[in-house]
Amino acid sequence: MAVDDQGRERLQYIDPGDSRCSRLAAELAxxxxxYIDATGLSASASRDYVRAAKAQECTQLEMKLKAAATAIAALHHDNEALRAELxxxxxxxxxxLVRGP
Known part of the structure; x- marks a missing residue:
């Protein structure tokens, strides 16, 4: 239970079922x-921490997506060059080959 800026307790809810690794998500929750209880972290600080972690995860995923897109573009270019050479x-x-919908 986290405490907000006015000293009221706030329940923070995490549904492990939202995760592909629900057991791990439950353990982390x-x-x-x-950790919240031991440190006395406020609800707003806890919320800020979670937001920052999510933003960092999104940034990392975006970097991986860009790398994958670059690799796919390079492979496409190489494939076209090989087709032309052949x-x-x-x-x-x-x-x-034409692929169906």
């Missing part, structure tokens, strides 16, 4: 609750 060597055009 328990550890977080113990077509030049054999005189045949490589037709991509």
């Amino acid at each position: 328990d550890e977080w609750a113990e 077509a030049d060597r054999t005189g045949h055009v490589v037709v991509p």
Whole structure:
């Protein structure tokens, strides 16, 4: 239970079912609750900490997404170059497979 700026207790709720690793999420939620109790962290400070952690996670995921997009673009470019090279060597055009919806 965290305490807000006016000294009132505030319940912070985490649903482990929202996570793919619900057991780990439940353990982390328990550890977080113990940490809040042990440190006397206020509700607003706790909320700020959680927001900062989420922002950091989003930044890391965005960096990974950009890296993946760069790798995919490079692979696409290499694939197109290989198709063109094969077509030049054999005189045949490589037709991509059409995928359904």
